[in-house]
Amino acid sequence: MYDFLTGPVLWATFLISFGGLIVRAVLYVRGLDWRLDRVAYRPNLKYGIRGGLRSIVAFLIPFKARLWQTRPGFTLIFFAFHIGLLVTPIFLEAHNVMLKQAFGFSLPAMPTGLADGLAWVCLVGGLFLALRRIAFPEVRIITNFYDYLLLVISVLPFATGLIARYELGAYDFWLCAHILSGEIWLICLPFTKLSHVILFFLSRMQLGMDYGIKRGGMKGTDMAW
Amino acid sequence: MFKKILLATSGAPSTFGAARVAFDMGKRYGAEVLVLNVMGVPTKAYSQVVNDVRTGEEVEVDEEYRAWVEEELKNTFEKQIESVEYSRIILTTGLPHREILRAARENDADLIVMGASSGDSSVYRKGYPGSTLQRVAKAARCPVMTVHRETASYWGGFGNIVFATDFSKQAESAFKFALATARELDTDLTILHALDISGKVLDQNEIEDRIIAARERIRTAYDLDGFKNCDVEVWEGVPYVEIVKMARERSADLIVMAHHSHELDPEKARIGSTMEQVILRAGCPVVSVSKPDKV
Amino acid sequence: MPEGILCNKTPIKTEEQLKLTLADKGGKQYYEELNNLDVDSDKLWASIQATMKSRTKTWLEICAHCGLCAESCFLYQVNGRVPEQVPSYKIQSTLGVMVKKKGKVDNAFMQMCMETAWAKCTCCNRCGMYCPHGxxxxxxxxxxxxxxxxxxxxxxxxxxxxxxHRVYRAQMDVTTEDWVETCEWMAEENEEEWPGLEIPIDKEDADIMYTCNAREPKHYPEDVAEAAILFHVAGENWTVPSEGWEQTSLSMFAGDWECCKDNVLNVYSAIERLRPKRAIGTECGHAHRATVIEGPYWAGREDGQPPVPYIHYVEWLAEALRTGKLKIDPAKRIKEPVTLQDSCNYVRNQGLKNVTREILSYIVEPGYFVEMSPSKEHNYCCGGGGGFNGIGMYRAQRNMALRKKMEQILATGCKLVIAPCHNCWDAIRDLEEEYKIGIRWSFLKPLVIGMLDVPEHLRPKDEGEDE
Structure with a gap:
């Protein structure tokens, strides 16, 4: 089972996931329409790129955008959650061992303690994100089952990973469950809202270009995100 | 000289005095009386809603409302409308001063007659400096007659006109109007200059010198062109007080003055404006002239 | 498919139909007919498919339902923070559902959408600044x-x-003759006070072509006169077009894109006819947005720019003060606390946040200008944007919406608000009418005229030589 999941299934997963994301990105860019979006992307590309990058950077750095300053608590949880979600799988020692076996190279691995910590951050962060969906009326009204499902899909690899790591219960079972849930998460990326892993950048870029070209950039004023 | 008289009225009692004068003039001189009523002031952006000038309530002007306003005006001025040969009701919406000016220009009116409410901040005043009167008096091409109170409109034709001059450029036009009116209607004319000594300390000799100079100036500046029933007075004091006093002494039934204040800020203009003080205090209609076109 | 006589899918194209609709007091019959108006689902879906491309699709899809946009919306804030006012909810429950159902929606749904689109959103675009996904x-x-x-x-x-706009090519029934006549009238009315003042109509190859808002000739032509006076004093070589002078676009508020295009082409053709070096619009936010910011796209101009540089009045004013074309008498500067309303349409949507402040640096005594909080592109809508001011049916909602601006103004402690935008100006006037907080408000033009240091040769002669 382990070999199957880490073999053909994993390959297929990567193909679908990354291929899918590339397709999404291409479709997004191709679907931009200067006339309907009312942004002259091409003739003013330099202004656009400048505006787009400013827009991305402002939201990528904690507490840079005005939004992140208005809700410091949320910002903290939110960034911790996302950092944990991205950093842990990439720099986890166990994952890099597999990488080494397959391709003969690996990324620097982080200490186990840190990895554990980050995984816990993800779990707790995810829990908070779920709780705020219940607690705050302004979030509750827009929350649906799908939002919880995605949250579960996103944290499941961490839950199963931790169980396997602490060897609670049958190790093999939880390891397979961990791999499977990770693959599910990867496959979900291009097909669900999780596509924001790539579309966040594109959407932010687009609005940034809008501001960089039409809404002030060409007038020499930068948007104070 | 009065062929078309534009009576601006809200239909409220405060304008009845103005209406009496306007219609009386219409009857006596065969003039056409145009009764202008600005029904409502648009305030809600591009919407069709206006604020009724009298009640301040929000109304929508449609044919029905228009007909109702016209009916009301006809009832209010029924007898007077019957008394004149030509009259016409003009209904419109907009800012009162602007619409009065517009109608005067469109109809080439010879005289605008309006009431002067004591300047409360009615609905349409908000956001615009200056009262309707100030704005009309400033920009109108023709003389503007203001009748402040109904008692000020006592009317049996003209017998005595007081023309108050401050020697301004506009006063020349006002003089022409006063003289032409006096000549045409065969009335007495008093030319008055009120020597402004308010807030100044002058010795009696200097005042007298100035009075003599002013008399001389009136004689040289204003060519009576053979008109006889005229005398010249120079009184010292606070101008508006002297003008009102003179009007009372001569039992004047018309005061003619120049209007040349550019200041529209109500706070500043009201204190400074002799004309407005005269209007508020005089017992007869006051005509203000600021432009030479229609005199 | 039942369509009403007044309420139907056909835009008003004739004067006759316009008058007929206007005669329906308060839209009584119109709104009754609305209750029976059918939805053409096929057309709706076809239209969505043709015009909803990746940007909007993605926006609808990747919304993380995080609710961070809630607090950015002033309508959410003033309406008791009810969750139904969360921007994300508002758009997901309307456009989102419409797309999900492939246009198969009913009359009741469309009416709900209508209320949401015009009474729960002023299209101020503030939420877009606070969404992590943009x-x-x-x-x-x-x-x-x-x-x-x-x-x-x-x-x-x-x-x-x-x-x-379709019938008169102006938001009010102001014809070309009315407009030309008004310009002549205003020049005449002010020529004594401003010797040599003129309003040149259809002058070719001028440096500036000036365009305005139909409400100016219609109700307060003083504004046209004031623009003329300032150009005159600044010694500008300027003109107004007899045709194509109306810059506003209620059609933009209505969503009548075909008409928007017609409006803007009308203005651009005046530019092409008169060949001015540049064009300047009046102190209006949405007019600028319609003609300068969005207009080029409706007109199909690939570079997204109008045919000649087309600037907002505040840009010209700042420039005239900066270059000394207009001089302010320092003694006449504003010496009371004064605040500034940033118009969404040219501040958030074109970044003109610094020029207005530059103007204030000339006309306000240092230390008297108080910023609203928040300000510049983070400022809130006046409460009457996007057409909200003029819709009778939503007056109660609009009045509620004014409360945010009221709070902001009260917090500055100022009694004077400078509002270089017709819509904001209107909203603030209505705000005072509704809540009576004792404020005054003004466009820039009359303020600046009142404090000009007029060069000797432009002053009227023999003025008040004697008392």
Whole structure:
């Protein structure tokens, strides 16, 4: 089972996931329409790129955008959650061992303690994100089952990973469950809202270009995100 | 000289005095009386809603409302409308001063007659400096007659006109109007200059010198062109007080003055404006002239 | 498919139809007919498929339902923070559902969309600044308005407004003759006070072509005169076109894109006819947005720019003060606490946040200018944007919306508000009428005229030589 999941299934997963994301990105860019979006992307590309990058950077750095300053608590949880979600799988020692076996190279691995910590951050962060969906009326009204499902899909690899790591219960079972849930998460990326892993950048870029070209950039004023 | 008289009225009692004068003039001189009523002031952006000038309530002007306003005006001025040969009701919406000016220009009116409410901040005043009167008096091409109170409109034709001059450029036009009116209607004319000594300390000799100079100036500046029933007075004091006093002494039934204040800020203009003080205090209609076109 | 006589899917194209619709007091019959108006689902879906491309699709799809946009919306804030006012909810429950159902929606749904699009959003675009994913719900609401308009679901006043533009090419019944006549009138009315003042009509190859808002010739032509006076004092070589002078676009508020295009082409053709070096619009926010910011796209101009540089009045004023074309008498500067209303349409949507402040640095005594909080591109809508001011049916909602601006103004402690935008100006006037907080408000033109240091040769002669 382990070999199957880490073999053909994993390959297929990567193909679908990354291929899918590339397709999404291409479709997004191709679907931009200067006339309907009312942004002259091409003739003013330099202004656009400048505006787009400013827009991305402002939201990528904690507490840079005005939004992140208005809700410091949320910002903290939110960034911790996302950092944990991205950093842990990439720099986890166990994952890099597999990488080494397959391709003969690996990324620097982080200490186990840190990895554990980050995984816990993800779990707790995810829990908070779920709780705020219940607690705050302004979030509750827009929350649906799908939002919880995605949250579960996103944290499941961490839950199963931790169980396997602490060897609670049958190790093999939880390891397979961990791999499977990770693959599910990867496959979900291009097909669900999780596509924001790539579309966040594109959407932010687009609005940034809008501001960089039409809404002030060409007038020499930068948007104070 | 009065062929078309534009009576601006809200239909409220405060304008009845103005209406009496306007219609009386219409009857006596065969003039056409145009009764202008600005029904409502648009305030809600591009919407069709206006604020009724009298009640301040929000109304929508449609044919029905228009007909109702016209009916009301006809009832209010029924007898007077019957008394004149030509009259016409003009209904419109907009800012009162602007619409009065517009109608005067469109109809080439010879005289605008309006009431002067004591300047409360009615609905349409908000956001615009200056009262309707100030704005009309400033920009109108023709003389503007203001009748402040109904008692000020006592009317049996003209017998005595007081023309108050401050020697301004506009006063020349006002003089022409006063003289032409006096000549045409065969009335007495008093030319008055009120020597402004308010807030100044002058010795009696200097005042007298100035009075003599002013008399001389009136004689040289204003060519009576053979008109006889005229005398010249120079009184010292606070101008508006002297003008009102003179009007009372001569039992004047018309005061003619120049209007040349550019200041529209109500706070500043009201204190400074002799004309407005005269209007508020005089017992007869006051005509203000600021432009030479229609005199 | 039942369509009303007044309420239908056809825009008002004739004067006759316009008058007929206007005669329906308060839109009574119009709104009754609205209750029976059918939705053409096929057309709606076709329209969505043709015009909803990746940007909007993605926006709808990747919304993380995080609710961070809630607090950015002033309508959410003033309406008791009810969750129904969360921007994300507002757009998902309208456009989102419409797309999900592939246009198969009913009359009741469309009416709900109509109320949401015109009474729960002013298209101020503020939420777009606070969404991590860069989802601009104001843009989507504007798009939704277009869909609703094409199906006939539009407030009565805006159906008329767009009709006015179609019939008169102006938002009010001001014809070319009326306009030209008004310009002559205003020049005449002020020539004594400003010797040599003229309003040149259709002068070719001038440095500036000036355009304005139809309400100016219609109700307060003083504004046209004031513009003329300032150009005159600044010694500008300027003109107004006899045709193509109306810069506003109620059709933009209505979502009548075809009409928007016609409006803007009308202005651009005046530019092409008169060949000015540049064009300047009046102190109006949405007019600038319609003609300068969005207009080039409606007109199909690939570079996104108008045919000649087309600037907002505040840009010209700042420039005239900076270069000394206009001089302010320091003694006449504003010496009382004064605040500034940033118009969404040219501040958030074109970044003109610094020029207005530069103007204030000339006309306000140092230390008396108080910023609203928040300000500049983070400022809140006046409460009457996007057509909200003029819709009778939503007056109660609009009055509620004014409360945010009221709070902001009260917090500055100022009694004077400078509002270089017709819509903001109107909203603040209504705010005072509704809540009576004792404030005054003004455009820039009259303030600046009042404090000009007029060169000797431009002053009237023999003025007040004697008392």
């Amino acid at each position: 989802i601009d719900m104001g843009v989507m609401f504007s798009y939704l308005r277009g869909l609703l308009y094409s199906q006939g679901f539009v407030p009565w006043e805006l159906k008329i407004g767009a009709g006015m």
